[in-house]
Amino acid sequence: MTASPPAAEFTGNPAPLTPTDFAAAAAALGCTAAAVRAVVAVESRGGFLADGRPRILFERHKFSAFTGHAFDDSHPAVSARQPGGYLGGAREYDRLGEALALDRLAALKAASWGAFQIMGFNHAAAGFRDVESFVAAMVSGHAAQLRAFVAFIRAQGLADALARADWPVFARAYNGPAYAAHAYDTRIAEAHARFLAEGADQRPTLRHGATGEAVRQLQRLLGLSADGLFGPATQAAVTARQRAAGLPADGVVGPQTWAMLTG
Structure with missing residues (x-):
């Protein structure tokens, strides 16, 4: 087997994501911070190995294709028509090194990268013009990995499933049709529940004038047209639902109102 590629090429900044980072991604996607953290927990438990290289998994059936x-x-x-041959951890770089010596671009595309284990061949959906720039970003740090995840979720139309915590739908699209065999949906659901219990549900507070995906998710929950603009109609609908639930009818969507709407 070819030796692992030179560490310098794939060594980046492993500084971890912060609660603020997770909250910003959640606001962009209209989901809970707990949901984003749950995906990391199941996919990688963190985007970097102890030696500063991104966590990867090499898929030989993809390289073969x-x-x-x-x-x-x-x-x-x-290189084989069937998946398998995994070595795990840093030894996946030995497999990557062997493939790099045969066909560099195919090798980079055939590995999943970072905290969210996005496959290299999905570089365009993650917001990159080619796999080389995608890998360079994955190496650079968790911040780029998180931005790639947000772009990928939007491109794949998965923001709604993530916001609704519909884990079977999410897992089927994110992990493939064999998701149930690996219990991806139940594992993400369990991680999500754990992070919620720990207080990681950091949905953004929304009020009149807010815009974006979080507002669209709010509007869907209210049965409104999801235009992403928190205007008078959205505020009126929020106030009505708050009043009906016995909450302060201030038109501001904070933790209690989110809980009422999603419970």
């Missing part, structure tokens, strides 16, 4: 199965016979550890 991207190279027209040219290396299946000569390099079966990294």
Whole structure:
């Protein structure tokens, strides 16, 4: 097996994401911070190895497909029609190194990267023109990994499932049709519940004049047209629901109102 690629090429800044980072991503997607944290917990438990390289998983069946199965016979550890051969942790870079020596672009596309384990071949959906720039961003730090996740979720139309905590729908699209065999949906649901219990539900406070995906999610919960603008109609609907639930009818959507609407 080819040695692991030089560490310097893939060594970045492993500084962890902060609660503010998670809250900002949640606001952009209209979901809870707990939901974003749950995806990290199940996908990677953190985007970097102890040596400062992004956490990866090399998929030999993807490499095989991207190279027209040219290396299946000569390099079966990294090129095969069936998934498998995983070594885990830093040893995945040994597999990546072997593939890089055969076809660099195919190798980078065939690995999942960082905290959210986005596949290299999904670089365009994550907001990058090519896989090289995508990988460079994944190496740079958790902040870029989080931005890529937000872009990917939007591009794949998964913001609503994430906001509703509809984990079977989310897992099917994010992890593939075999998600149930690996219990991705139940594992994310459990992590989400755990983070909620720990107080990680940091939905943004919304009031008249707010805009964005969080407002669209609010409007969907209210049965309104989701235009993303918190105007008079949205404020009136919020006030009516607050009054009906016995909450202060101030038209401001804070923790109690979110809980009432999503409970």
